[in-house]
Amino acid sequence: MMNNSVEIRGLTVVRGTRTVLRDLDLAVGGGVTGLLGPSGCGKTTLLRCLVGVQQVKGGSVRVFGEEAGSPVLRPRTGYVTQAASVYDDLTVAENLRFFGRVLGADAARADTVLEQVDLADHGDQVVSRLSGGQRSRASLAVALLGEPDLLVLDEPTVGLDPVLRRDLWQLFHRLADAGAAVIVSSHVMDEAERCDRLLLMREGEIIADGTPDAIRERTGTDDIEQAFLRIVEPAA
Numbered sequence: 001m002m003n004n005s006v007e008i009r010g011l012t013v014v015r016g017t018r019t020v021l022r023d024l025d026l027a028v029g030g031g032v033t034g035l036l037g038p039s040g041c042g043k044t045t046l047l048r049c050l051v052g053v054q055q056v057k058g059g060s061v062r063v064f065g066e067e068a069g070s071p072v073l074r075p076r077t078g079y080v081t082q083a084a085s086v087y088d089d090l091t092v093a094e095n096l097r098f099f100g101r102v103l104g105a106d107a108a109r110a111d112t113v114l115e116q117v118d119l120a121d122h123g124d125q126v127v128s129r130l131s132g133g134q135r136s137r138a139s140l141a142v143a144l145l146g147e148p149d150l151l152v153l154d155e156p157t158v159g160l161d162p163v164l165r166r167d168l169w170q171l172f173h174r175l176a177d178a179g180a181a182v183i184v185s186s187h188v189m190d191e192a193e194r195c196d197r198l199l200l201m202r203e204g205e206i207i208a209d210g211t212p213d214a215i216r217e218r219t220g221t222d223d224i225e226q227a228f229l230r231i232v233e234p235a236a
């Protein structure tokens with residue numbers, strides 16, 4: 001058997017009247033995989049499938065050999081949605097304590113994850129008084145509590161300044177180096193450079209898959225935004 005963290009076969013998802021994903025096949029191993037594409041192309045839908053919260057019409061999604069969403073995967077999976085998923089009326093530390101108990105995480109993990117997301121100075125702050133970027137990092141801290149083997153991040157760097165974005169990408173790579181599979185969506189093409197592997201998505205299809213270098217080389221361009229446009233509009 002293969003050593004992939006994620007194996008998707010023939011995945012079809014219909015949302016409302018729209019077929020968002022059609023017969024999609026994908027395998028993801030380790031490292032940092034970036035899922036890039038324009039707004040509405042289906043990134044969030046695909047990520048939801050990985051964590052088993054999306055109703056699917058057909059196909060299979062397996063994570064570490066188990067059906068996505070199965071209870072055994074819960075402690076092994078960290079998911080950060082676009083909307084922050086922490087309690088507004090609790091402090092950051094209280095949130096971590098609460099979710100830590102739910103996950104059965106060691107109490108000392110809270111300090112570690114606070115450091116990892118650069119919120120060590122904000123542990124005592126009530127979440128409702130945090131900035132948008134701080135709030136999303138608090139959500140990320142919660143997702144890291146269980147030391148997940150698969151980390152699924154939906155646009156985690158939106159609203160962050162360049163220094164924080166760089167630090168977070170370094171963190172993603174450290175987590176991947178430590179053995180986690182990290183899957184990050186973004187519609188900011190310059191973040192593509194930071195991925196080990198890139199999946200360019202358009203209208204529910206993966207239209208390019210490779211390292212940023214390989215995709216640039218294939219399209220004869222220096223930047224991923226141009227590469228994307230060349231793939232989408234080959235005659236341009």
Ligand SMILES: Nc1ncnc2c1ncn2[C@@H]1O[C@H](COP(=O)(O)OP(=O)(O)OP(=O)(O)O)[C@@H](O)[C@H]1O
Nearest residue numbers: 015016018020038039040041042043044045046187
């Ligand atoms: N709850 C829903 N009901 C019906 N259609 C939906 C629903 N959520 C999303 N869609 C549709 O599914 C398609 C894919 O949406 P999705 O959120 O996966 O895109 P995305 O690539 O993550 O976009 P963004 O970058 O803007 O977050 C869109 O056309 C959207 O309108």
